[in-house]
Amino acid sequence: MNPNIAQKLARPAIIALKPYSSAREEFTGNEGIFMDANESPYNKPWNRYPDPFQQNLRQRIAEMKGVRKDNIILGNGSDETIDMLFRTFCEPGQDKVLSIIPTYGMYKVSADINGVGYETVLLNDDFSLPVDAILEKADERTKMLFLCSPNNPTGNRFADEDMKRVLENFPGLVVVDEAYVDFSTGGSWVKALDKYPNLVVLQTLSKAWGLAAIRLGMAFASEAIISLMMKVKPPYNVNTLSQQKALKALVEPEATLRRVAEINNERERLRTEMASLPFVKEVLPSDSNFFLLRVDDADALYNSLTTKGVIVRNRSREPLCEGCLRISVGTPAQNNYLLDCLRNINSEEERPAASWNALADWLVYPGRTAIRERKTKETEIRIELNLEGNGKADINTGLGFYDHMLEQIARHSGCDLTIQVNGDLEVDEHHTLEDTAIALGEAFNEALGNKMGIERYGFALPMDDCAAMVLLDFGGRPELVWKAKFKREKIGELPTEMFEHFFKSFAIGARANLYIKAKGKNEHHKIEAIFKALARAIRMAIKREEGADFLPSTKGML
Numbered sequence: 001m002n003p004n005i006a007q008k009l010a011r012p013a014i015i016a017l018k019p020y021s022s023a024r025e026e027f028t029g030n031e032g033i034f035m036d037a038n039e040s041p042y043n044k045p046w047n048r049y050p051d052p053f054q055q056n057l058r059q060r061i062a063e064m065k066g067v068r069k070d071n072i073i074l075g076n077g078s079d080e081t082i083d084m085l086f087r088t089f090c091e092p093g094q095d096k097v098l099s100i101i102p103t104y105g106m107y108k109v110s111a112d113i114n115g116v117g118y119e120t121v122l123l124n125d126d127f128s129l130p131v132d133a134i135l136e137k138a139d140e141r142t143k144m145l146f147l148c149s150p151n152n153p154t155g156n157r158f159a160d161e162d163m164k165r166v167l168e169n170f171p172g173l174v175v176v177d178e179a180y181v182d183f184s185t186g187g188s189w190v191k192a193l194d195k196y197p198n199l200v201v202l203q204t205l206s207k208a209w210g211l212a213a214i215r216l217g218m219a220f221a222s223e224a225i226i227s228l229m230m231k232v233k234p235p236y237n238v239n240t241l242s243q244q245k246a247l248k249a250l251v252e253p254e255a256t257l258r259r260v261a262e263i264n265n266e267r268e269r270l271r272t273e274m275a276s277l278p279f280v281k282e283v284l285p286s287d288s289n290f291f292l293l294r295v296d297d298a299d300a301l302y303n304s305l306t307t308k309g310v311i312v313r314n315r316s317r318e319p320l321c322e323g324c325l326r327i328s329v330g331t332p333a334q335n336n337y338l339l340d341c342l343r344n345i346n347s348e349e350e351r352p353a354a355s356w357n358a359l360a361d362w363l364v365y366p367g368r369t370a371i372r373e374r375k376t377k378e379t380e381i382r383i384e385l386n387l388e389g390n391g392k393a394d395i396n397t398g399l400g401f402y403d404h405m406l407e408q409i410a411r412h413s414g415c416d417l418t419i420q421v422n423g424d425l426e427v428d429e430h431h432t433l434e435d436t437a438i439a440l441g442e443a444f445n446e447a448l449g450n451k452m453g454i455e456r457y458g459f460a461l462p463m464d465d466c467a468a469m470v471l472l473d474f475g476g477r478p479e480l481v482w483k484a485k486f487k488r489e490k491i492g493e494l495p496t497e498m499f500e501h502f503f504k505s506f507a508i509g510a511r512a513n514l515y516i517k518a519k520g521k522n523e524h525h526k527i528e529a530i531f532k533a534l535a536r537a538i539r540m541a542i543k544r545e546e547g548a549d550f551l552p553s554t555k556g557m558l
């Protein structure tokens with residue numbers, strides 16, 4: 001293979017191109033008073049242009065992939081690196097590229113946009129690579145071959161021997177799109193870069209890394225290829241937020257690795273379960289986070305899943321994919337929901353569209369809601385709690401002042417809370433107050449579930465004319481420290497001596513540690529401030545960092 005293949009294939013205009021030189025290229029130090037890029041001097045650090053060469057991020061990627069930094073170029077998604085390849089190597093109106101069918105749609109779109117011919121070769125019936133047909137079709141104007149492996153939408157990875165034959169004999173660049181390689185046991189072609197000067201490997205953070213929103217794609221190739229692409233890429237194509245977020249994910253890859261393993265397990269579970277459904281003809285094997293399901297009537301199945309709130313991709317009109325739906329693997333709970341839908345596909349039950357997003361969220365993070373029922377001789381209680389609510393309250397304990405206090409918990413914690421109590425109020429308030437407090441605490445404990453990713457601690461500071469402080473830890477040890485005195489005997493219909501009792505019962509039910517201190521003249525305000533401060537403390541403590549699935553304890557359990 002010709003080691004100068006990059007120079008041979010590239011567009012003459014790009015070889016001759018003198019690229020744009022940014023301020024950050026002309027002065028590369030990172031200390032000084034920067035007055036060279038017409039940026040705003042305010043609003044640090046967002047006032048500054050991003051690192052045009054993403055040095056830290058590329059360094060990290062180089063370490064992870066076992067390549068040199070000069071073998072890497074980053075794009076605003078792989079879609080941008082695909083476009084850069086066209087603009088670097090294909091002369092509009094003259095050159096062409098080759099790909100397989102069925103495959104990812106973006107290669108053709110990019111070819112069309114760039115005025116480059118696009119030719120395809122049909123995969124073999126078993127989705128394997130038709131090597132001879134590919135090599136026959138290439139001529140001196142064929143600059144690139146796009147091979148997606150594992151392939152989208154078929155899910156399979158192409159055999160190494162077939163790939164080698166193509167790499168050794170194809171006259172242009174061989175672009176291997178490895179968007180799904182993290183789900184495959186076969187490994188990456190990145191390791192073969194030194195052996196094949198015509199190899200370009202594409203990867204992305206959009207799939208296994210769960211970062212489709214930040215748009216980060218990677219291309220790996222020889223230094224000769226990368227340095228030509230660097231001339232073409234827009235100077236600041238990857239923004240600072242995306243660089244930071246990507247670096248953080250790549251420095252802490254544990255969560256991603258865990259999720260990839262879970263998705264692979266779930267994929268095989270789904271495939272096994274689906275194989276036994278009466279209308280299923282075939283569940284195709286996959287090296288990816290999706291697979292093809294071949295059924296009797298793909299359109300009908302697609303529509304009935306949609307009415308049940310599950311959206312899959314109908315690929316039945318693609319060559320070799322007759323009758324096929326493409327299903328992306330979800331969380332275990334989402335997959336259970338899908339299986340449930342498929343087993344009961346003929347039932348007419350529809351779900352109201354408004355609840356679908358809530359359902360989808362709940363299936364990702366089950367356990368953020370609780371329904372608690374508690375029945376004793378003296379009381380009958382039903383509590384519904386949603387930690388991801390908007391502070392909506394619907395509370396009826398039969399004790400007006402108590403309702404008012406419990407409403408504060410919902411409103412100021414941001415939780416939705418419904419409480420219905422039927423208590424023996426004709427005897428006294430004691431049972432209603434105590435049993436409700438325990439049940440409410442238990443509802444919080446249940447809704448916090450495995451407590452993955454929660455803040456755990458909360459605290460709140462003085463409010464109103466009274467000073468109330470509530471410190472809270474959902475750490476599993478029920479405990480109350482109570483430092484509040486009341487002079488009046490009753491507020492509303494509630495005996496003030498019962499307040500301490502409420503918080504004690506709540507702490508027991510929630511398995512929480514509570515420290516409460518309050519001072520002030522107005523007794524009504526004082527207790528209201530305590531309830532509000534508790535609500536604020538709850539709001540902080542239940543907060544879950546987006547995507548976090550760690551336990552906030554060094555002991556490994558709460």
Ligand SMILES: *Cc1c(COP(=O)(O)O)cnc(C)c1O
Binds near residue numbers: 078080152177206215
């Ligand atoms: C999803 C996907 C990509 C990802 O593209 P980005 O622009 O990085 O989000 C690339 N190639 C294939 C085959 C894909 O399916």
